[in-house]
Amino acid sequence: MALTFDTRYPAIEDLRNKAKQNIPRFAFEYLDGGCNEDINLHRNTTELRDVQLKPQYIKEYDQSSIKTKLFGVEYDAPVGVAPVGLQGLMWPNSPEILAKAAFKHNLPFILSTVTTSSIERISELTEGKAWFQLYHPAENRLRDDIINRAAAAECPVLVILCDVPTFGFRPRDIRNGLAMPPKMSVQNIMQILGKPNWALQTLKHGQPNFETLKPYMPKGLDLKQLGKFMDQTFSGRLNAEKIKPIRDMWKGKLVLKGVASLEDTEQAIKLGLDGIIVSNHGGRQLDAGESTIKPLKSIADTYGDQIEVMVDSGLRSGPDIARAMASGAKFTFMGRTFMYGTAALGAKGGDHTMSLLKVQLQQIMEQLCCERVTDLPQHLI
Numbered sequence: 069m070a071l072t073f074d075t076r077y078p079a080i081e082d083l084r085n086k087a088k089q090n091i092p093r094f095a096f097e098y099l100d101g102g103c104n105e106d107i108n109l110h111r112n113t114t115e116l117r118d119v120q121l122k123p124q125y126i127k128e129y130d131q132s133s134i135k136t137k138l139f140g141v142e143y144d145a146p147v148g149v150a151p152v153g154l155q156g157l158m159w160p161n162s163p164e165i166l167a168k169a170a171f172k173h174n175l176p177f178i179l180s181t182v183t184t185s186s187i188e189r190i191s192e193l194t195e196g197k198a199w200f201q202l203y204h205p206a207e208n209r210l211r212d213d214i215i216n217r218a219a220a221a222e223c224p225v226l227v228i229l230c231d232v233p234t235f236g237f238r239p240r241d242i243r244n245g246l247a248m249p250p251k252m253s254v255q256n257i258m259q260i261l262g263k264p265n266w267a268l269q270t271l272k273h274g275q276p277n278f279e280t281l282k283p284y285m286p287k288g289l290d291l292k293q294l295g296k297f298m299d300q301t302f303s304g305r306l307n308a309e310k311i312k313p314i315r316d317m318w319k320g321k322l323v324l325k326g327v328a329s330l331e332d333t334e335q336a337i338k339l340g341l342d343g344i345i346v347s348n349h350g351g352r353q354l355d356a357g358e359s360t361i362k363p364l365k366s367i368a369d370t371y372g373d374q375i376e377v378m379v380d381s382g383l384r385s386g387p388d389i390a391r392a393m394a395s396g397a398k399f400t401f402m403g404r405t406f407m408y409g410t411a412a413l414g415a416k417g418g419d420h421t422m423s424l425l426k427v428q429l430q431q432i433m434e435q436l437c438c439e440r441v442t443d444l445p446q447h448l449i
C-alpha cells in the first residue's frame with residue numbers, strides 16, 4: 069500500500085487536533101460544533117460506526133477499484149466535498165485549496181452560496197467541474213441571477229437545500245458572537261492574538277467576504293448590517309412551489325440536500341430532481357433528529373432505482389465511506405473532514421485529506437475482497 073499522504077496525520081482525528089491548535093477558538097467551534105446539546109452530531113458518527121461489514125476471503129478476486137460513476141461522470145472515489153459556509157474564516161483560501169485538490173483528485177467539490185469564494189473563481193479553478201449549492205433567495209430576481217451565473221460558469225450540478233427552514237440553535241456560536249447578527253468581542257480578538265500564524269495568513273489574504281454575494285451587497289456593511297442583509301436576502305424554507313421554477317430553469321442535474329425521510333424523497337422524485345443527499349447538516353440543525361445512516365437504507369431500498377441517493381453527516385474515514393455505500397448510498401460527502409484538513413495543514417490540507425481517504429477506502433476494499441464500490445452492499449451484515 070503506497071502511503072501517498074503526510075504520515076504524521078494518518079487519521080482525520082489527527083487533523084482535527086491540529087486544527088484545534090492552529091485556529092482561534094471561535095472559528096474552531098463554528099466548524100466543530102453541532103446544535104443544542106450536540107446529540108445528533110455524535111449520533112451521526114456513532115450509529116454509522118455500528119454498521120459492520122463481512123469479508124469474503126475465499127472467492128475469485130481480481131483487484132479492487134474505488135472509481136465511481138455518478139451523473140455520467142467517473143470520479144476517482146465515491147466521496148466529495150460538501151458545501152460549507154464561511155470557509156475562509158477557518159483557514160484563508162479554503163474554498164480554493166479544496167476546489168483545486170478536488171480537481172486534482174477527480175472528486176466533486178460543492179461550493180456554498182455563503183462561502184468565501186465566488187462561483188466564477190471556483191469554476192475557473194476546476195474547469196467547470198464544481199457543483200454549486202444554492203441557499204434559497206427571498207427574491208426571485210436574485211434566485212434567477214445566481215442560477216444564471218452558475219449555468220454560465222458551466223456548473224454541472226445545482227444543489228438546493230431543504231434542512232435550514234430556520235437557523236440552527238448553536239450555543240457556542242451564540243456565545244462567540246457568530247450567530248446572526250455576528251459581533252466581534254474582546255475574547256475573539258484575544259483568541260486571534262493567540263494564533264499568530266492564522267492571523268498572519270488571514271492578514272495576507274484579506275478579510276474573508278461572501279464573494280458570490282458581493283455584487284448584491286451594499287458596500288461597507290458592518291457586522292450588524294450584514295446580519296440584517298442575510299436575513300432579508302434568504303428565506304431558507306423550501307417547498308414544492310419554490311422547487312418547481314428552479315427545476316424548469318436549471319438544465320443540469322438538480323439535487324436536493326438535507327433529505328431525512330421517505331416522504332421528502334418521494335416528493336423529490338415527483339418534482340423531477342435527479343438526486344438527493346440524505347443529510348442532517350452534520351447535526352447542526354435538528355438535535356432530536358435521526359443519524360443519516362438510520363433512514364439511508366430504507367430510502368435507498370425504496371427509491372434507489374428512481375433517484376441517485378447520496379449521503380453525508382458524520383463520515384470521518386475510508387471505512388465510513390464503505391459503511392455508507394454498503395448501506396445503499398451511491399456517493400458520499402464530507403464537510404468537517406476536509407475543513408479539518410485545511411485548518412490543520414493549510415494549502416496542503418485538501419491534497420492530504422483526499423489522499424488519506426482514498427488510501428483508507430482502497431485498503432478496506434482489498435480487505436473485504438470487494439472489487440467494485442457498487443458491490444459493497446453484498447458485504448453488509
Ligand SMILES: Cc1cc2nc3c(=O)[nH]c(=O)nc-3n(C[C@H](O)[C@H](O)[C@H](O)COP(=O)(O)O)c2cc1C
Nearest residue numbers: 099150151152153180349350380381382402403404
Ligand atoms: C461549518 C459548517 C458550515 C456549513 N455550511 C453549509 C452551507 O453553507 N450550505 C450547506 O448546504 N451545508 C452546509 N453545511 C453542512 C455540510 O454541507 C454537510 O452537510 C455537513 O458538514 C456534513 O456533516 P460532516 O461535517 O459531519 O461531514 C455546513 C457544515 C459545517 C460544519
